[in-house]
Amino acid sequence: xxxxxxxxxxxxxxxxxxxxxxxxxxxxxxxxxxxxxxxxxxxxxxxxxxxxxxxxxxxxxxxxxxxxxxxxxxxxxxxxxxxxxxxxxxxxxxxxxxxxxxxxxxxxxxxxxxxxxxxxxxxxxxxxxxxxxxxxxxxxxxxxxxxxxxxxxxxxxxxxxxxxxxxxxxxxxxxxxxxxxxxxxxxxxxxxxxxxxxxxxxxxxxxxxxxxxxxxxxxxxxxxxxxxxxxxxxxxxxxxxxxxxxxxxxxxxxxxxxxxxxxxxxxxxxxxxxxxxxxxxxxxxxxxxxxxxxxxxxxxxxxxxxxxxxxxxxxxxxxxxxxxxxxxxxxxxxxxxxxxxxxxxxxxxxxxxxxxxxxxxxxxxxxxxxxxxxxxxxxxxxxxxxxxxxxxxxxxxxxxxxxxxxxxxxxxxxxxxxxxxxxxxxxxxxxxxxxxxxxxxxxxxxxxxxxxxxxxxxxxxxxxxxxxxxxxxxxxxxxxxxxxxxxxxxxxxxxxxxxxxxxxxxxxxxxxxxxxxxxxxxxxxxxxxxxxxxxxxxxxxxxxxxxxxxxxxxxxxxxxxxxxxxxxxxxxxxxxxxxxxxxxxxxxxxxxxxxxxxxxxxxxxxxxxxxxxxxxxxxxxxxxxxxxxxxxxxxxxxxxxxxxxxxxxxxxxxxxxxxxxxxxxxxxxxxxxxxxxxxxxxxxxxxxxxxxxxxxxxxxxxxxxxxxxxxxxxxxxxxxxxxxxxxxxxxxxxxx
Amino acid sequence: xxxxxxxxxxxxxxxxxxxxxxxxxxxxxxxxxxxxxxxxxxxxxxxxxxxxxxxxxxxxxxxxxxxxxxxxxxxxxxxxxxxxxxxxxxxxxxxxxxxxxxxxxxxxxxxxxxxxxxxxxxxxxxxxxxxxxxxxxxxxxxxxxxxxxxxxxxxxxxxxxxxxxxxxxxxxxxxxxxxxxxxxxxxxxxxxxxxxxxxxxxxxxxxxxxxxxxxxxxxxxxxx
Numbered sequence: 001x002x003x004x005x006x007x008x009x010x011x012x013x014x015x016x017x018x019x020x021x022x023x024x025x026x027x028x029x030x031x032x033x034x035x036x037x038x039x040x041x042x043x044x045x046x047x048x049x050x051x052x053x054x055x056x057x058x059x060x061x062x063x064x065x066x067x068x069x070x071x072x073x074x075x076x077x078x079x080x081x082x083x084x085x086x087x088x089x090x091x092x093x094x095x096x097x098x099x100x101x102x103x104x105x106x107x108x109x110x111x112x113x114x115x116x117x118x119x120x121x122x123x124x125x126x127x128x129x130x131x132x133x134x135x136x137x138x139x140x141x142x143x144x145x146x147x148x149x150x151x152x153x154x155x156x157x158x159x160x161x162x163x164x165x166x167x168x169x170x171x172x173x174x175x176x177x178x179x180x181x182x183x184x185x186x187x188x189x190x191x192x193x194x195x196x197x198x199x200x201x202x203x204x205x206x207x208x209x210x211x212x213x214x215x216x217x218x219x220x221x222x223x224x225x226x227x228x229x230x231x232x233x234x235x236x237x238x239x240x241x242x243x244x245x246x247x248x249x250x251x252x253x254x255x256x257x258x259x260x261x262x263x264x265x266x267x268x269x270x271x272x273x274x275x276x277x278x279x280x281x282x283x284x285x286x287x288x289x290x291x292x293x294x295x296x297x298x299x300x301x302x303x304x305x306x307x308x309x310x311x312x313x314x315x316x317x318x319x320x321x322x323x324x325x326x327x328x329x330x331x332x333x334x335x336x337x338x339x340x341x342x343x344x345x346x347x348x349x350x351x352x353x354x355x356x357x358x359x360x361x362x363x364x365x366x367x368x369x370x371x372x373x374x375x376x377x378x379x380x381x382x383x384x385x386x387x388x389x390x391x392x393x394x395x396x397x398x399x400x401x402x403x404x405x406x407x408x409x410x411x412x413x414x415x416x417x418x419x420x421x422x423x424x425x426x427x428x429x430x431x432x433x434x435x436x437x438x439x440x441x442x443x444x445x446x447x448x449x450x451x452x453x454x455x456x457x458x459x460x461x462x463x464x465x466x467x468x469x470x471x472x473x474x475x476x477x478x479x480x481x482x483x484x485x486x487x488x489x490x491x492x493x494x495x496x497x498x499x500x501x502x503x504x505x506x507x508x509x510x511x512x513x514x515x516x517x518x519x520x521x522x523x524x525x526x527x528x529x530x531x532x533x534x535x536x537x538x539x540x541x542x543x544x545x546x547x548x549x550x551x552x553x554x555x556x557x558x559x560x561x562x563x564x565x566x567x568x569x570x571x572x573x574x575x576x577x578x579x580x581x582x583x584x585x586x587x588x589x590x591x592x593x594x595x596x597x598x599x600x601x602x603x604x605x606x607x608x609x610x611x612x613x614x615x616x617x618x619x620x621x622x623x624x625x626x627x628x629x630x631x632x633x634x635x636x637x638x639x640x641x642x643x644x645x646x647x648x649x650x651x652x653x654x655x656x657x658x659x660x661x662x663x664x665x666x667x668x669x670x671x672x673x674x675x676x677x678x679x680x681x682x683x684x685x686x687x688x689x690x691x692x693x694x695x696x697x698x699x700x701x702x703x704x705x706x707x708x709x710x711x712x713x714x715x716x717x718x719x720x721x722x723x724x725x726x727x728x729x730x731x732x733x734x735x736x
Numbered sequence: 737x738x739x740x741x742x743x744x745x746x747x748x749x750x751x752x753x754x755x756x757x758x759x760x761x762x763x764x765x766x767x768x769x770x771x772x773x774x775x776x777x778x779x780x781x782x783x784x785x786x787x788x789x790x791x792x793x794x795x796x797x798x799x800x801x802x803x804x805x806x807x808x809x810x811x812x813x814x815x816x817x818x819x820x821x822x823x824x825x826x827x828x829x830x831x832x833x834x835x836x837x838x839x840x841x842x843x844x845x846x847x848x849x850x851x852x853x854x855x856x857x858x859x860x861x862x863x864x865x866x867x868x869x870x871x872x873x874x875x876x877x878x879x880x881x882x883x884x885x886x887x888x889x890x891x892x893x894x895x896x897x898x899x900x901x902x903x904x905x906x907x908x909x910x911x912x913x914x915x916x917x918x919x920x921x922x923x924x925x926x927x928x929x930x931x932x933x934x935x936x937x938x939x940x941x942x943x944x945x946x947x948x949x950x951x952x953x954x955x956x957x958x959x960x
Contacts, residue, residue: 147847151880152788154750241791245747331772333747418847420878422931425754428939439939446757563939 005029009036015372022366030350030360033302034367037268038275041536044371047502048534051515059528061491069110069190069264070180071530073492075556077449079442080187082116082180085457085496085552087535091235092174093222096141100174101149101238102310107178108155109264109313112247115188115254116180117443119424121150122436123160123176124457124496124550125415128169130728135164138172140729146176147418152240153247157419158427158436160457162412162725165592167461170222170540175496175533177457177552181443186254190263190273191280192316192342197260199274199285199340200325203246203312206270207295210236210308222540242311249332250313256328258321265312271305271367273314274340275348278364281316284345285364288354291339301350301359316342378512379505387598392585395594397659402712404659405641406720408589408634414725428452428563434485434630437557437564452557454488459498459550460633463601463665466587468510468547470601472517474667477604479553480525481630484613485670486564487620488555493522495532495551500544502536510547511536518549524606527553564620568647569627569673569699575640575651576679577694578686579612579669580605582636582661589633590663602666608691609668615689616670624678624685631669637662637706639671644704645721650714652705653697662709673699739956742769742779744809744825746800751786751822751933758933759783762946764953771803781818781862781956782809784825786878786931796824796839796881797831806832818862818955819925823879826917826927835920835927836894837886839879843910847880851942853905854916854930861901861919862955863926863948873944875930877908882929884911884918897921902928924955 006016009032019027019035027035041047057065063080064072070084088103104121111118123146128135139162150157155178192199253259261281263273270292278285289301295309317325322338329336341354348364351357363370381387398404416431429437435456440449458479463471480490495518500507511534522529538545569575585591586599619625627647631639636656644650656662674682686693697707705711741764743755752768759766766783769776776782789800800806806828813819813834821829829835842848856864856871867873886894891912894900902917909929917928928948935945 151847151878152748152791154787239791241748241788241793244750244788244791248747417849420847420849422849422876422878422934422940423750423754425757425934425937425940446753560939563941 006032009033010040011036015039018372022370023362028360030302030305031362033306034271034362037271037306038367039371043268043272044368045534046372047374047376047536048497048511049373050375051512052532054515054519055529056519056522057529059492062528062530063187066529066531069113071492071494072114072187073530074184075440077442078184080182080184081453081554082111082114082182083492083494083552083554084110084531085175085177085494086533087496087498088174088176089172089498089535089538092142093138093172095235096138097145098235098237100142100145102236103174103176104146104149105153105238105240105243105310106266107176108153108243108247109266111178111180112250113190113262113264114180115186116182117251118155118178118180118247119426120179120438120455121155121157121176122455122457122552123157124459125160125162126168126173126548127164128172129166130164132169135169136729142172142174143415143418149238149240151420153244154423156421156423156427158421158455159431161459162415165461167546170543171538171545173498173538173548175550177494179455179554183444188254188262189280190277191261192277192283192285193260193281194318195283195342195344196319197342198317198319198322198338200315200317200336201292201312201339202249202315202329202334202336204239204242204309205293205295205335206304206307206309208299208303208307211303211306236308236310238310245332245334246311246313249329249334252328253315253325258325259315259317261316263314265314267308269305269307275364275367277314277316278348279369284343284347285340286343286349286351286354287340288351289359290353291337293335293337305350376502376508377505378509380509381506388600390598392588392591392596392599393660395591395596401659401662401710404590404593405637407593408638409641409717409721410724411721414729428560429486433566434482435488437486439560450559452488452560454483454486454555454557455552456482457550457552458482459548461546461548462589462592463587464514464549465546465597466599467601468513469517470603471587472514472549473521473604474601475549476518476521476525476551477609477667478630478632479551480613481616481670483553483555484616485620485628485630486557487617488557489617490525490527490553490555492530493527493551493553494530495549497532497534498538498545498548498550499536500539504544507544514547514549565625565627567627567629567643569643569649570675571649571700572676573626573673573699574676574679575653575696575699576672576674576682577669577696578615578672578691580692582664583666585660585664588635588663588665590635604667611689612668612670612691615686615691618685619672619682624682625672625674627673629671631671632665635663635665636671641704641717643671643673644714645718647699648714649699650701650703650705651697651699652707654707655694655696656706656709662706739764739781739953740779741766741781741783741956742776743767743783743785744769744771744805746771746789746803748789748791749785749787751931754933755783755785755822758936758949761936762949762953769805771805774804774808776805776808776812781952782812784821784828786823786825789824789828797827800828801832810834813925816922816924818952820863820952821927822931822933823929826929827881829925829927834925835918836890837884837918839881840883840885841881842883848908849876849878850908851876852908852930854902855905857900857903858898860898861923861926863917863919863928863951864901865954866951867947872905873947874942875932875935875945877930879929882911883909884915886912894918901926
């Protein structure tokens, strides 16, 4: 016997009972379809909400916190900044190009919905190993999707990360962050108010693409290939030109003060936009499905209401302003139709015409506010004690440490050179540095404030696999330090929590621990969490991905008079390590390379870390360093190698007795290059900030040498660094 | 009186504000021109900026050339008015027949965003009159379809007339004869794939683009 309808739509029997309780009757197909998408994991956060409450969201600079389309902070000079991060993991595995492209489109709409002009994108990406053909296909498709859509829609892509690892073999991660800028007074919220006001649908036609995308795709794991291929029609198709006109048209509508509220259509389509705007405004809405411009004939009302066709917005407009709205839309060649009327009822009524048949009626707020909230079972893995005791320092030392180092070098430029990173003339530091840096210009006058915005995204599945709480703390600490390396003070954080199946108690334990780690570190760094996204069911054939919380942190640079130093050193510079001595190898890229995935992590010393960040900012601001780089994936070894590669100058380092201190990724460490004459000042400053330091060696020549450990030509490092991705992904045919 | 430079906006253009900022920083008076307006408002020079006019659908520039503003710009160019097409603007100018040749997909079949080195081949154009021959300039490129191509006959003509005004010192995209910029036979219409407006501020990495834009402002002055 076939499954009952509610189950095939992804609703449980208990959820159906709750719907019957709310409606005091059986729902019809249309109503059930709307509940199924709105109550999906992706839209309702039903498994994670209970945990997310523990995150700190307050701050003096916070204008809008979590729960809106994007978080917004006040950065002074009358300027507000909107920030959001999202995942498009599931669609990108099924259809990489369109999955990634529509991820970019969706996040951009979230930003201009708030009234902000999107000024930059970043993409943290995770794929299966380069040796795997499907993973290469996914990676190539995702990168061209981001490039194809992002460049055309005209929002620069200023960085992110690209990581290849076995854990993402059947489930890549495609996260995307967007930042937007607006005059503070233009801030708008996605709500309908004023009975008699009209809901106007802007943009693309509504088709059958993406029906049930949030429930069928994003809220279930992957099984076998045949079933996955059947999900392909649930992936939406993007049109960057439509989106570009929507950006310009909507910003013009907002500038002219012609809309009361505006909401983008993303997951769960019209069902979500109509119910959220009505419910936020404390009103109801009559929604006329026949007025929705349709891409194909014979669409059922439930298809129209749940379609995830891209590049659509819902604007709430007073009847007096309607003609002007139509006129601006026509200038930008944007389709616009009145599809709804604001009513005092509190109900979302779907009608066949404004005075036609009522096809469905539900309390608008019930679609999201009454969504189920689950306290799912949590269980710490049984073998935690054994796992913790299993130290990676016990692994045999490498036979040829040079080879292990080479294996850890990967330049992201194969991907990032396909993105326009410079549009809008803001990009002072683009992809490939510790953090990206943008000039902060006033959004309407264009006047340069002389200050800078800095952005970084960070995530480390290895640390989080070993210990999700400390791993997350280390991730946030790394972000804060990345910002310090460009002289920026952190202002706010957004997160994308990528985890496995929440019905697995161990996955829920990982999520809960990660949230605790994030709360702990954000409290310590006084960093408000202004938004986030949770992506669950990242599993393939029953295997969950390593927990991968990704954070995006935005910082401010007080005086941006010159580009920050960057990674390069000069011939003759002294190389100094700031921070404590290395400890342990667990969770390091080197240990994972050897198949060692357990052990313990040392907790970040928040006070020391804060002092290190302050010292680093001073060194950058006072221009006391030639180059600098924080120590992270690959440890001191990869950090120094990347500096040598970037400078095209070698070095001789000492005080690195073994592979442990070479590859350890313990926190709170920065490698700096200093002109010999400035050493007393630098060391004085380090003393003042009470940060330990050690003189490590000298930048010179064309060999990368660590005394008693290894010596290798810088050109060999460069070769591996530059060619790894191009060789693997273009079949070795890439130019350059 | 500073030069009035019209910057054309098509739906899908995205470098118009960058061009406005760069020209205004150099002392000119840039203003936006809407593609649907037949009237270009008595400007001294016209810039067609980068982006994806009409989504680059069909072919880059193929739809944009039918915009009403283009009719006026073609007349303006035929009367000797300085016209500069940057990146997508270059593509539009070739489609509109104001410049010879065409721009096809990069040889690597990938979008490319990077700084390149250009060599000034001639100073006899509205884009290079303030540069010197043989000067090298570091300016970013940012395109998927920047691979200039033309018939042998056209190439010979471009070479013998000195219409090739900038070349790449290391060819990034497969362009024939390393061509980065050309001008028409009258030397008042120029198209280039690199983005000089992105190289006008020390914080952005290079100020070499100023030489080209200042030349163009000078060209606009001469036209007044």
